[in-house]
Amino acid sequence: MTTQTTQYRLEQKRDVSAGFPGPKSAELAARRSAVVAGGVASSVPVYVADADGGIITDVDGNSFIDLGSGIAVTSVGASDPAVVAAVQEQVAKFTHTCFMVSPYEGYIAVAEKLAELTPGDHEKRSVLFNSGAEAVENAVKVARIATGRTAVVAFDHAYHGRTNLTMGLTAKANPYKSSPAGSFGPFAPEIYRVPMSYPYREETGIAGKMTGEDAAARAITMIEKQVGAENVAAILIEPIQGEGGFIVPAEGFLPALAKWAKEKGVVFIADEVQSGFCRTGSWFASEHDGVVPDIITMAKGIAGGMPLSAITGRAELMDAVHPGGLGGTYGGNPVACAAALAAIETMEAQDLSARARHIEEQVMGRLRKLAEDVDIIGDLRGRGAMLAMEFVKPGTGATTKEPNAEATKEIAAACLQEGVIILTCGTYGNVVRLLPPLVIGDELLADALDVLEAAIRKAAAA
Numbered sequence: 001m002t003t004q005t006t007q008y009r010l011e012q013k014r015d016v017s018a019g020f021p022g023p024k025s026a027e028l029a030a031r032r033s034a035v036v037a038g039g040v041a042s043s044v045p046v047y048v049a050d051a052d053g054g055i056i057t058d059v060d061g062n063s064f065i066d067l068g069s070g071i072a073v074t075s076v077g078a079s080d081p082a083v084v085a086a087v088q089e090q091v092a093k094f095t096h097t098c099f100m101v102s103p104y105e106g107y108i109a110v111a112e113k114l115a116e117l118t119p120g121d122h123e124k125r126s127v128l129f130n131s132g133a134e135a136v137e138n139a140v141k142v143a144r145i146a147t148g149r150t151a152v153v154a155f156d157h158a159y160h161g162r163t164n165l166t167m168g169l170t171a172k173a174n175p176y177k178s179s180p181a182g183s184f185g186p187f188a189p190e191i192y193r194v195p196m197s198y199p200y201r202e203e204t205g206i207a208g209k210m211t212g213e214d215a216a217a218r219a220i221t222m223i224e225k226q227v228g229a230e231n232v233a234a235i236l237i238e239p240i241q242g243e244g245g246f247i248v249p250a251e252g253f254l255p256a257l258a259k260w261a262k263e264k265g266v267v268f269i270a271d272e273v274q275s276g277f278c279r280t281g282s283w284f285a286s287e288h289d290g291v292v293p294d295i296i297t298m299a300k301g302i303a304g305g306m307p308l309s310a311i312t313g314r315a316e317l318m319d320a321v322h323p324g325g326l327g328g329t330y331g332g333n334p335v336a337c338a339a340a341l342a343a344i345e346t347m348e349a350q351d352l353s354a355r356a357r358h359i360e361e362q363v364m365g366r367l368r369k370l371a372e373d374v375d376i377i378g379d380l381r382g383r384g385a386m387l388a389m390e391f392v393k394p395g396t397g398a399t400t401k402e403p404n405a406e407a408t409k410e411i412a413a414a415c416l417q418e419g420v421i422i423l424t425c426g427t428y429g430n431v432v433r434l435l436p437p438l439v440i441g442d443e444l445l446a447d448a449l450d451v452l453e454a455a456i457r458k459a460a461a462a
């Protein structure tokens with residue numbers, strides 16, 4: 001077990017006895033609806049006053065346990081003292097000069113760190129941006145210039161962002177690309193979608209279990225027959241899919257794809273925006289599969305909550321782009337860079353990868369037992385502190401595995417009612433995902449799991 005070295009500023013205790021949404025949250029909700037566009041939805045009906053470690057407090061004095069980390073962002077906690085100090089120091093000096101105009105050291109130091117931490121010992125180059133979507137867009141730009149090809153291959157259940165190109169790369173239509181009322185398209189051309197390895201939904205049938213190699217062969221055949229390897233600039237894949245349902249591909253899938261890409265001169269891009277930075281028990285999820293991506297996209301956990309994203313890739317690919325071809329006004333903002341350096345230092349100092357593995361043991365130990373008792377947990381999966389449960393309709397776990405989005409919603413709502421924030425995801429809306437801050441204490445996590453377990457048992461008995 002890892003020693004807990006974090007000093008928390010807020011008491012690490014769940015307490016929603018004040019009731020919510022309280023009057024102050026209600027007032028903010030009213031102000032919000034008058035001025036904030038309805039297209040931005042929030043999972044939780046309360047407004048945040050403070051956050052630290054595994055706790056978020058609201059404006060009415062309630063304390064919630066945070067099992068979402070603002071979607072896998074605040075891995076070091078929402079107010080890690082090292083990040084706070086680094087931001088304060090930098091912000092007092094200069095907030096922005098634009099790296100494309102007047103460069104500064106922080107940007108270089110982050111790139112040095114990324115070269116050191118990302119998989120592979122080849123020579124690397126990095127570029128910094130603001131969001132995950134921007135990182136993905138730029139990885140595609142680099143791959144196209146470097147290969148002189150245009151096609152990009154993405155996978156079923158993929159999520160890559162909400163800008164035009166990344167909407168096109170994302171698999172799920174509603175809500176990301178369209179709704180019954182209309183579409184955000186037209187989308188960018190030259191995007192081809194192939195089947196993912198989704199072990200839980202591929203383990204039945206005459207052929208028995210589909211191996212990772214089988215699933216890769218299926219995708220590769222489709223690419224070769226329908227697109228032509230010679231037209232493919234890049235394969236873009238999340239080593240563990242995020243919004244699509246925390247789908248962990250079968251062993252052998254990623255290495256087979258990477259090997260094929262290498263043979264065909266296709267750039268292998270690992271989108272580690274959600275899975276990166278200790279989340280899965282190692283710096284990057286690609287490492288579990290022994291895969292060395294040509295380009296890796298990063299964001300979410302990189303900077304302790306400050307907006308920063310990055311792509312790191314093989315020097316010869318990255319340097320194929322002409323000067324001025326990559327950039328952006330705010331990309332690699334100095335305050336965000338200072339935060340990233342501090343967050344990474346915290347990850348190293350507290351060995352948050354080990355901490356993620358410890359969280360996995362705690363959570364999986366309990367949920368495995370629970371899954372034996374209830375018949376709505378179809379699958380338990382994930383790595384480190386990126387864990388999920390896929391819910392199915394009672395009695396269908398061994399047969400049709402009918403997705404149970406209703407129970408999933410009920411469970412999330414029941415957890416929230418008791419003061420535990422959990423997120424859902426999945427193509428079928430039937431996955432509860434757990435993304436606690438990696439610095440969460442054992443006791444607080446155990447309390448959250450008590451609440452989650454009770455909610456699941458209740459939904460299963462309904």
Ligand SMILES: *Cc1c(COP(=O)(O)O)cnc(C)c1O
Pocket residue numbers: 130131132133134136159160161162238242243271272273274275299300
């Ligand atoms: C969140 C996410 C993105 C998009 O990141 P934004 O910062 O929201 O633009 C891209 N890829 C993956 C895998 C993600 O989880």
